[in-house]
Amino acid sequence: MSGTREVAVHGGKEEMARTAAAALAARVAEGQRVRGTASVVLTGGRNGNALLAALAASGVGDAVDFSRLELWWGDERFLPEGDPERNVTQAREAFLDAVPADPARVHAMPAAGGEHGDDVDAAAEAYAAELAAAARPEGPGALVPSFDVLLLGVGPDTHVASLFPGHAGVRETERTVVGVRGAPKPPPERISLTMPAIRAAREVWLLAAGEDKAEAVARLLGGTAPDEADAPAAGARGRERTRWLLDEAAASLLPRELRSARD
Numbered sequence: 001m002s003g004t005r006e007v008a009v010h011g012g013k014e015e016m017a018r019t020a021a022a023a024l025a026a027r028v029a030e031g032q033r034v035r036g037t038a039s040v041v042l043t044g045g046r047n048g049n050a051l052l053a054a055l056a057a058s059g060v061g062d063a064v065d066f067s068r069l070e071l072w073w074g075d076e077r078f079l080p081e082g083d084p085e086r087n088v089t090q091a092r093e094a095f096l097d098a099v100p101a102d103p104a105r106v107h108a109m110p111a112a113g114g115e116h117g118d119d120v121d122a123a124a125e126a127y128a129a130e131l132a133a134a135a136r137p138e139g140p141g142a143l144v145p146s147f148d149v150l151l152l153g154v155g156p157d158t159h160v161a162s163l164f165p166g167h168a169g170v171r172e173t174e175r176t177v178v179g180v181r182g183a184p185k186p187p188p189e190r191i192s193l194t195m196p197a198i199r200a201a202r203e204v205w206l207l208a209a210g211e212d213k214a215e216a217v218a219r220l221l222g223g224t225a226p227d228e229a230d231a232p233a234a235g236a237r238g239r240e241r242t243r244w245l246l247d248e249a250a251a252s253l254l255p256r257e258l259r260s261a262r263d
C-alpha cells in the first residue's frame with residue numbers, strides 16, 4: 001500500500017458530510033497556500049453530493065479561494081448536457097452554482113450528444129487528453145495532474161467512480177480514462193478514471209454512509225483485502241494518504257478496533 005490509511009467513523013451521514021467538507025476545505029486551502037492552486041477530483045453519488053452541499057451551505061468553504069481551484073470528475077454518466085442524472089449537473093445544484101468557481105477550471109467530462117456524439121470511447125479519450133494537457137513534469141507522471149484530493153463514493157457493490165466489479169475498466173493499466181458500457185447501475189454508458197489515474201492522487205478519500213454500504217465496507221476493510229478486479233474500491237489508494245470516511249451504519253459490520261484506525 002502507498003501512503004497511510006485512515007478510517008474514521010462519524011455518527012450519521014450528515015455529520016460525516018460536514019466533517020468531510022471541513023477537512024476538504026482545509027486541505028484545499030493548504031494546497032493553495034503552498035502551491036498557489038489546488039486540484040480536487042469530485043465524485044457523484046449520494047455521499048459525494050452531500051459533502052458538496054455541506055461545503056456550500058456550512059460556511060466551511062470560506063478559507064478556500066474557489067477561483068484558484070481546479071475541479072475534475074472521477075466519473076460521469078454519459079447522458080446529454082444538463083441531464084439531471086449527470087454527476088456535473090448534481091454538483092452544480094449542490095455546490096458549484098453557489099461558489100465563485102472559475103469556469104475555465106471546472107473540467108466536466110463530455111456529455112452524450114455533444115462534440116463526440118454518442119461515442120463514449122472518443123469522449124473518454126478527449127478527457128484523457130485534457131488531463132494530460134494539465135499534467136506537470138514534476139507530477140506523478142505525464143498523464144494526469146497531481147490531484148490534491150480525489151473523492152470516491154463507494155457503491156454497495158464496492159464500485160468506485162464507474163469501475164464496476166468484473167468489468168474490463170477496473171483492470172486497465174495504461175489509459176487514464178475509459179469509456180464504460182453495460183454498467184450494472186444505470187445509465188449503462190459512463191466515462192471513468194482508471195486505477196492508474198486514481199492512484200496518482202496525493203490523497204484518496206473514500207466515502208460510505210448508510211446501511212446499504214455496510215457489507216461492502218466490511219468486505220473491503222474487515223479482513224484480507226479482496227482483489228480489486230472483484231472489489232474495485234480495494235484498489236483505490238493515494239500516494240500519500242488514503243482516508244475512509246464512514247458513518248456508524250456503514251461501519252456497523254466492522255470489528256470495533258478498525259473503526260478508528262490508522263496504519
Ligand SMILES: O=C1O[C@H](COP(=O)(O)O)[C@@H](O)[C@H](O)[C@H]1O
Binds near residue numbers: 045
Ligand atoms: O453512479 C455512481 O455511484 C457511485 C456511488 O454512489 P452512491 O449514491 O452509492 O454513493 C458514485 O461514486 C459515482 O460517482 C456515481 O457515478
